[in-house]
Amino acid sequence: MEFTLNVWRQKNAASKGFFETYKIENISDDMSFLEMIDVLNDQLILEGKEPITFDHDCREGICGMCSMYINGRPHGPKKATTTCQLHMREFNDGDIITIEPWRASSFPVIKDLMVDRSSFDRIIQAGGYVSVNTSGNTMDANAIPVAKEDADAAFAAATCIGCGACVAACKNASAMLFTSAKIAQLSYLPQGKTERQERAINMITQMDEEGFGNCTNTQACSAVCPKEIGHHHISNMNAEYFKASLTAKK
Ligand code: FES
Known part of the structure; x- marks a missing residue:
């Protein structure tokens, strides 16, 4: 060819x-x-x-x-x-x-086709983790039961590979599909629920500070996502943020 x-x-x-x-x-x-x-x-x-x-x-x-x-x-x-x-x-x-x-x-x-996506790393650093106490004995992997549907939902969100296609396709250069998937993959699991409020506030605040735009529901992000991350994560994230902003500790 x-x-x-x-x-x-x-x-x-x-x-x-x-x-x-x-x-x-x-x-x-x-x-x-x-x-x-x-x-x-x-x-x-x-x-x-x-x-x-x-x-x-x-x-x-x-x-x-x-x-x-x-x-x-x-x-x-x-x-x-x-x-x-x-x-x-x-x-x-x-x-x-x-x-x-x-x-x-x-x-x-x-340079050329390479862009700096470290803004995504800073969003993750702001809250895309679960704090675990590592002192003492190693905890059994199955000590915390996880419902199958929660595990499946968390896994589906976790398939986001952070490529940035969602941002590139969005007319507002919004990173809400990425951020919402990263929030969802933790907040669906019992291990992620403890910090869910601070996580939503901190990650969304960082997303805004990085200069990404807001979602206006054109769904161009999900249409081009190579992992077919669903747009519903964005509405869930907005609900999470709203609840957290009412009740989170400062
Ligand atoms: S090079 Fe890793 S996803 Fe394409």
């Missing part, structure tokens, strides 16, 4: 970006999208040009690093699929493909 790629190039957050066009040939339809960019980078290096910077880690749909806009859609055309799990057979031979970084002021471009 062969493709024409319009790729966003940008030196750093302060510089202006631009599209550069590349032709690429002999691409197997079994290659992943990232492997196709690897081939392009090999080609650029051989030509003495600078390779394209992009994020990746697991290449198995787990880590959420492979964040990029492909033809105007986060992670490309295939539903519920990360960029690393997208294969070139999803495209037609001869296609023109446009590749851009996430566009949100809370995700500044580091």
